[in-house]
Amino acid sequence: MEKLLVAQNVSKTFGNYKALNDVSIEVPKGSIFGLLGPNGAGKTTFIRIINQITMPDTGKVFLDGEPLQPHHIQYIGYLPEERGLYKSMKVGEQALYLAQLKGLSHQEAKTRLKYWFDRLDIGDWWNKKIQELSKGMAQKIQFVVTVLHQPKLLIFDEPFSGFDPINANLIKDEILTLRNEGATVIFSTHRMESVEEMCDHIALIHKSNKILDGKLIDIKRAYKSNTFEVGLHTQNPEAVTAELHEKFEVSPATFKSINNELQYKIKIPEHASPNDLASYLTTQGQLTHFVEVIPSANDIFIETVQKN
Amino acid sequence: MNHLSLIIKREYLNKVRNKSFIIMTFLSPLIMVGIFTLVAYLSQLNNDKVKFISVLDESGLFTDQFTDTPSLQFKLLSNTSLEEAKSASEENSDYGLLYIPKTATIDDLSKAITFYSEDSPSLIVMDDIEDAIEERTNTLKLREAGIDAQTIKDLRIRIDANLETFQGEETSKLGSGLKLAFGGAAGYLLFMFIIIYGNMIMRSVIEEKTSRIIEVIISSVKPIKLLLGKIFGTTLAGITQFLAWVILIGVLSAVVTSILGIDPSAVPSPQQEMIESGGMESVAQDVIMEIANLPLANLIVMFILFFIGGYLLYASLYAAIGAAVDSETDTQQFMLPILMPLILAVYVGFFTVIENPHGTVSQVFSYIPFTSPVVMLMRIPFGVPMWQQILSVVILFATFIGTVWFAAKIYRVGILMYGKKPSYKELIKWLKY
Incomplete structure (x- = not known):
């Protein structure tokens, strides 16, 4: 798959503090790439390097095959975590100013802004000052300004903070639409459910090092532990429980059910077949529930970070 | 438009449209001119008021020495005691009372003269009065020494040095001030x-x-x-x-x-x-x-x-x-x-x-x-x-x-x-x- 952004062995030191240590990341074209990591891991530094706000000490970054250059700024749309707008400036004027800084002409910027303002139904805010708007409203303007110049690469740092669920959904759909229209998205967040929902690739940075990256599905495959959640309806629960504990690695599980049954997580050896487990269980009683436990992004995050 | 001019334009407009900037732009000159006008007006008021000063001259040496000006008027008292003069000028709400006692010699006058007033008198007024007294005493002293005051005046030459640099540029003290x-x-x-x-x-x-x-x-x-x-x-x-x-x-x-x-x-x-x-x-x-x-x-x-x-x-x-x-x-x-x-x-x-x-x-x-x-x-x-x-x-x-x-x-x-x-x-x- 073609890569839009390639970072090779990027390191950055602030004084005595190493913010990034030899990090290499490849972002495929047209993907939504989750950049994950605990607070202070170095995500923001990495994003700032892509935006040429800070320069790496060593290492190279390529955008669309070319080494990063000042003019690439216009191909990138960046919504930083620390974001805001000039409070005393009018919405329209401010959006025009920011768009022109990204290289759009005054006329072009105006046309596109009209389109986006209509699309998000915020047309009548044009002459309002930012300080008259709520935080969520200001965030919408910020989003529009970020995507207005139709960048190839969109970088969102915690894009949903400050939005109510309805607007968060709206923005999520807009991001997906932009991806479908060909944009590549780098997405940094602590909200694992949105990672689960949106990202197809992830990279995990911890203590300045990249400790994990790849397709989310592949990572999940690698992290699954051959564990199955089962529900078993039986006449003789004590005996069955004892036998299960003897034969397998068993841990208690809880899931919603209408039956009054035994609920367990059962781990089988790596190359054993789930079919064997299932047929064994049917001999013990009525099998009401049989699901493979797939690790969530959240689980993977916690497990990997704690392991390192 | 390039970035720099965009930023300059925004910064400029943002400042100029700022309410407090606009207010200060118009208010500051108003306040300044207002204050100067007030000061000018007040000092005019001050000068317009005539100050009356009573003079009790027991020495008899200064009879014609004090000349009235638009803001200062002198009243010569005679045949009264100091106490009477004091209470009289206080009653008339005079600006003050100048008391010149009779002394043995002119030199003794230097410490003997007293100015009585309600409040501390203005320094400018006191300067004027002291100058007038000094002028008179100087004349008297000169006469005592047998020199005519007019002769001294005629002998005095006022020097106004011309300043010139080596390059021939003329300068002056006024120029230095400027x-x-x-x-x-x-x-x-x-x-x-x-x-x-x-x-x-x-x-x-x-x-x-x-x-x-x-x-x-x-x-x-x-x-x-x-x-x-x-x-x-x-x-x-x-x-x-x-x-x-x-x-x-x-x-x-x-x-x-x-x-x-x-x-x-x-x-x-x-x-x-x-x-x-x-x-x-x-x-x-x-x-x-x-x-x-x-x-x-x-x-x-x-x-x-x-x-x-x-x-x-x-x-x-x-x-x-x-x-x-x-x-x-x-x-x-x-x-x-x-x-x-x-x-x-x-x-x-x-x-x-x-x-x-x-x-x-x-x-x-x-x-x-x-x-x-x-x-x-x-x-x-x-x-x-x-x-x-x-x-x-x-x-x-x-x-x-x-x-x-x-x-x-x-x-x-x-x-x-x-x-x-x-x-x-x-x-x-x-x-x-």
Whole structure:
């Protein structure tokens, strides 16, 4: 798959503090790439390097095959975590100013802004000052300004903070639409459910090092532990429980059910077949529930970070 | 439109449209002219009131010595005791009572005369009275020594030395005063401009930090462009305000003068009295001649260069401070190092340069870039060789480039730092990032 952004062995030191240590990341074209990591891991530094706000000490970054250059700024749309707008400036004027800084002409910027303002139904805010708007409203303007110049690469740092669920959904759909229209998205967040929902690739940075990256599905495959959640309806629960504990690695599980049954997580050896487990269980009683436990992004995050 | 002009335009419009900026632009001249009008009006009121002074002259030597003026009227008392005179003049609510006792010799008078009054009398009035008494006693003493006062007067010659440089340029003391006025005004103007608009730049950098827009902006433009744009934009707004002030003050003064008949510049001052005594018209001519004698072209060009250079130098430092802190209250620790050289420059300018425009101290400070704009501007009217001026300008602009580099470094790192107040040590560390 073609890569839009390639970072090779990027390191950055602030004084005595190493913010990034030899990090290499490849972002495929047209993907939504989750950049994950605990607070202070170095995500923001990495994003700032892509935006040429800070320069790496060593290492190279390529955008669309070319080494990063000042003019690439216009191909990138960046919504930083620390974001805001000039409070005393009018919405329209401010959006025009920011768009022109990204290289759009005054006329072009105006046309596109009209389109986006209509699309998000915020047309009548044009002459309002930012300080008259709520935080969520200001965030919408910020989003529009970020995507207005139709960048190839969109970088969102915690894009949903400050939005109510309805607007968060709206923005999520807009991001997906932009991806479908060909944009590549780098997405940094602590909200694992949105990672689960949106990202197809992830990279995990911890203590300045990249400790994990790849397709989310592949990572999940690698992290699954051959564990199955089962529900078993039986006449003789004590005996069955004892036998299960003897034969397998068993841990208690809880899931919603209408039956009054035994609920367990059962781990089988790596190359054993789930079919064997299932047929064994049917001999013990009525099998009401049989699901493979797939690790969530959240689980993977916690497990990997704690392991390192 | 390129980035820099976009930023300058935004900064300029943002400042100029700001409500408090507009209010200050119109209010300041109003207040200034208002205050001067009030002072002029009050001092006129004060002068209009006639002060009555009773004189009890027991010596009999000063009978004709006190002449009435529009504001001072003397009443000679006789045949009363001091006590009676005191109560009488208190009843009449006189300004005061001058008591001259009879003494054995004229010399004894020096400590014997008393002025009684309700409150402490005005120094100007007392000076006038003392002068009148001294004039009389001097005459009497001269007569005692057998010298006619008129002879002394005739013998006295007033010396007015002509000043001329070795190059044959004629100068004068009046010219020196004018040069001081020119240099002082230029230096003081620059000082005020730096403090007012330097602070404005600092605040606008802090605003960008507190509104958290900074990261959005610098993902589009280089910090140095933003820094320069802010400095130029604010400077243009400052010049606009300054021009508005000059025009408004001019217009308002003219209006006040013509409508109320009060001249705000008529506040009495010692200099004016001096000029008046010399004959108004001839002095006015001299002033015009002296102005024409000043190296005007040189002055104007150098004023512009030093003004721009000095202002930009300090402005970039103010911007760096703004970038280093989170809020205006944190700026204090960094303000001192900026204000010190500025205040030093004004002190050197107003004390050392006035005393000796070409002394070692004056020369040294007119090369140090942080003081040269003020000090050199004050020296130039007294004649500074062109190579020295050029050298000083070059040093100034070279340093400006240095401080912009320094400020840009601080700025680049500082604008993204939130939360803690940096120390000087940290600032130095930032330079290496």
